[in-house]
Amino acid sequence: MTIVNFRITRFQFARDRVVGDSQVRTTEANIAALELISDTGQVGLGFMQILFSVVPDQVEIERSFAHEVWPSLEGQRAIALVHRVSRPRGGNQRSSTLPFHEAVQVALWDLAAKEVGLPLHRMLGSRRDRVKCYASGLDFHLSDEHFTALFAQAVEQGYRAFKIKVGHEDFERDLHRLDLLRGVVPAGSQVMIDPNEAWNAKEAIVKLEAIRRAGHDLLWVEDPILRDDYDGLRMLRRSVTWTQINSGEYLDLNGKRLLLGANGADLLNVHGQVTDVMHIGWLAAAVGVPVSLGNTFLEVGVHMAAALPEVEWVEFSFQNFEHLVDEPIAIQDGYIIAPDRPGHGLTLSESARAEWARPHVLTPDQIGPAPANQRLRTFA
Incomplete structure (x- = not known):
């Protein structure tokens, strides 16, 4: 062939x-x-x-x-x-x-x-066909009304974990969005935030502590500071012990390797390059760092997530691409399900x-x- x-x-x-x-x-x-x-x-x-x-x-x-x-x-x-x-x-x-x-x-x-x-996930060595999925709004520019409507729909669809965008120049707005989310999602839901490198390391410590004092528990904070500030990321890991630092999204394969070597991440964020994800996933497992699957086009990352045993979460962000394929990857009750069709199934x-x-x-x-x-x- x-x-x-x-x-x-x-x-x-x-x-x-x-x-x-x-x-x-x-x-x-x-x-x-x-x-x-x-x-x-x-x-x-x-x-x-x-x-x-x-x-x-x-x-x-x-x-x-x-x-x-x-x-x-x-x-x-x-x-x-x-x-x-x-x-x-x-x-x-x-x-x-x-x-x-x-x-x-x-x-x-x-x-x-x-x-x-x-199926691709079987070829990659999976022992499962589904992984927990969290709802991600890509919501920074939405109005409060649309923000709450989006996450209310996610709750209706069975999600119990949610990630919002923060990093506004007015920090009170970040706290306000967390309050809005708390008013929409069920008690006990997992919550993550993503400033997209809006902060520096010391600023991140101050703001994360303020978020905690406001009564918000976080599963993780994603990319809080510059991607290659390995010293700053390591300091965050040691200083902010009540949540996890999820980083690596913007780094290439070698950058992710350097991040792991610097002890700069509690979770390593990967995306859609299958070979690269499997390589860095194996290395992360060797040093005891879990992997999270960020956005991948049409959720093809579920195959790598199912094959890497330490992956707990896959991101889904309602990106409106499903019309491009005959049969999108299924998501049910907060789980994304790897197709049983040959290949990636799209x-x-x-x-x-x-x-x-x-x-x-x-x-x-x-x-x-x-x-x-x-x-x-x-x-x-």
């Missing part, structure tokens, strides 16, 4: 709400679907997303992929590539023009698992390709209304 062709589909559509944190915001989705096609007709699917700028025209995406990535894939078997180790030296240590890295890893693993007829929807493919860049006034969110009622 060798890789003989590829197909790229560009999507651009409005978000159903303003998505963002203390540093950024976005109102549209810019996505490219990558399909790697084998000589037997099997397809491996991955997605490239650019969060805060526009994905170029499809012809430019295809040109860049064909020039920079395709020569290393053509004629190869996916299963022979997923563990390949490259030598990071000199000019070899560079990124592609567009962020294909995650899309390629996911598509290769999807195709490799299909080669052996296994297939690009032909109706979505027909309706939402946008080969050329659209201006904001051309995008039109957002697709209906299959997991969240509209805020309009």
Whole structure:
């Protein structure tokens, strides 16, 4: 089953709400679907997303992929590539023009698992098919009304763990949002906060203690300070003993290794690069640091979460991408369930390709209304 062709589909559509944190915001989705096609007709699917700028025209995406990535894939078997180790030296240590890295890893693993007829999580060695899931609002720019409506819907859907965005320049607003959340979710719920590096280390200690005095227990605080302030993160771990420091989201594989070596995280946050996640997951287990799965496109991270025994949580943030695939990954009663289908279990929807493919860049006034969110009622 060798890789003989590829197909790229560009999507651009409005978000159903303003998505963002203390540093950024976005109102549209810019996505490219990558399909790697084998000589037997099997397809491996991955997605490239650019969060805060526009994905170029499809012809430019295809040109860049064909020039920079395709020569290393053509004629190869996916299963022979997923563990390949490259030598990071000199000019070899560079990124592609567009962020294909995650899309390629996911598509290769999807195709490799299909080669052996296994669900991806089984191929990765899982002993379970479900992991606890927490509701994440990406809610920093929502009004109080929409903030409470979102988390009220999450409660209705069976979630019992919730993460909100903090890091506002007015700290009273952070405390206010925690109060609002407490008024919506059941007593005893797990609560996490994410300042997205808005604070420095000393500031974080002061604000976390103020949050505790206000009566809020936190399961963890995520990325409270700069990603590579390893000394500051280690100081936080030692000073704030009543909650956990979750970090590593913004670091590459080597940065995560350095973070672990610096004892800078109680939990290591990983995302969607399958090979990288498994590598750093094994290393984290060796030093006794649990892993949490942050946002992954269409929740493909459930496969890695199910396969890494120390993963307790997977993030879900109602990002309104389910219309892109035929059968989204299921979430029930606060658990995300790994599909039992070969590969990662996601297939690009032909109706979505027909309706939402946008080969050329659209201006904001051309995008039109957002697709209906299959997991969240509209805020309009």
